[in-house]
Amino acid sequence: MEVTTGHRWASRAQFFSSGFIFATWGVHVPTVKAHYGIDEAQLGIAMLAAGAGAMVGLTSAGRWIGRHGPRRMAALCGCIYALLLAGLIAMPGYPALLGLLAAFGLVTSVFDVAINTEAAQLELHGARPLMSGMHGMFSLGGMAGAASGSAVLAAGLGPQAHLLWVAAAMVLVVAIASTRMLPPAAAPADAAPAARGFRLPRGTLAVLGVLAALGLIAEGAIYDWSVLYMQQELRSPQEQAALAYASFSAAMAAARFGGDAMRARFSPAALLLGSGVLAAAAMTLVLLTDLPWVALAGFAGVGIGFANVVPILFGASARVPGVEPASGIAAVSAVAYLGFMAGPAVIGLLARASSLTAALYVVVVFAVALAASARFTEGGSRA
Structure with missing residues (x-):
């Protein structure tokens, strides 16, 4: 199958859109909290509802994508993903919000x-x-979504208007990009029958899933709580607080654009060890400082630290012998996204029991755990 420049840019556009949409949700976490009059624990439960929905999707993602192809499923789910943004602060109450987030x-x-x-x-x-x-490109989309969100909030555009504009723009981008993706491919002849649907990961996939979960728990905590942390703990105005997400995403994007060259030069273990140490140190700086701009620099360091953890592990999961790429990614994602979605809810509960600052030390703990487990990636996750 011939891969063209158009195919690559279509894929880049999809990753950019995913990051932009997710960043828009991150920017409006304080808006949602204030609109529905909920505390950190209830907000964490709302995020857990999104996690429950994600787990339902992951149990069928490999089968659906195997049947219909990445192009059709990206078009359908990407457009719905964008459209649901418009309802974030339009629900009649908290229970309806839980349904929308699921x-x-x-x-x-x-x-x-x-x-x-x-x-x-x-x-x-x-x-x-x-x-x-x-x-x-996902991180670049996150940076653009957070930065533009900060700018429009500072300019006085209402939250609902902002969500509507983003939803419309992202539907257009996803729909156009989907038309340029690769056509559906037949399943490999040597793929095991069980690989065609969802199965709990075992062996190599289980290890990759646990490691990816550690990275995504920490990454999800920054996406969902960094803006509120700046606003609530450091008393930053929302337009400045939104820059926490932008700083994290911009640094992560820059590190990821150089990540393919680093993956070709360094072993996965060396990259994971360095990533974990840097992320732990930078997050400690964020949590110890009282200065907003120092915290923003710290969030950038955290972004660099976590930048290449998931690409290495997801790439490896797509190359496990006898398993279709969609099924391998779905199996590892099931473990990884359980952490990604459940992690923020746990942080919300810890924040209510102590403080948001104390709860975010979870990021430091998991970054250290990633560094300590670096040797387990030597089984071959280099592209």
Whole structure:
């Protein structure tokens, strides 16, 4: 199958859109909290509802994508993902918000598996590393979404208007990009029958899933709580607080765009060890300082630290012998996204029991755990 420049840019556009949409949700976490009059624990439960929806999606993502192809599932789920943004502060109450976020999590998870499967196929057929760069586009989208959100809030645009504009723009981008993705491919003849649907990961996939979960728990904590941390703990105005997400995403994007070259030069263990140490040190700085701009620099360091953890592990999961790429990614994602979605809820509960500052030390703990487990990646996750 010939891979063209158009295929690569279509995939980059999908990752960018995913990051932009997710960043818009991150920017409006304080808006949602204030609109529905809920505390950190209730907000954490709302995020857990999204996690429950994501787990439902992941149990079927491999089968759906295997049947319909990444292109169709990306188009369908990506458009719904964008449209659900418009309802974040339009629900009649907190229970309805939980339902919306459950649907949000479901389509997010399937969209993510679809575009990661596409990226894995582009790597395979193009014979060169691409996954870190694709995830860099996710981070670039996150930076753009957070920065533009900060700008429009500072300019006085209402939250609902902002959500509507973003939803419309992202539907357009996803729909156009989907038309340029690779056509559906037949399943490999040597794929095991069980790999065609969802199964709990075992062996190599289980190890990759646990390691990815550690990275995504910490990454999800920054996405969902950094803006509120700046606003609530450091008393930053919302337009400045939104820069925490932008700083984290910009640094992560920059590191990911160089990640494919680093994956070709350094071993996965060396990269994971350095990443964990840097992320732990930077997050400690964030939590110890009282100065907002120092905290923003710290969030950038955390972004660099976590930048290439997931691309390495997702790329490896798509190359497990006898397992279709979509099923391998879905199996690892099931473990990883359980942490990604449940982690913020746990942090919300810890924040109510102590403080948000104390709760965010979870990020430091998991970064240290990633560094300590670096040797377990030597089984071969290099592109």
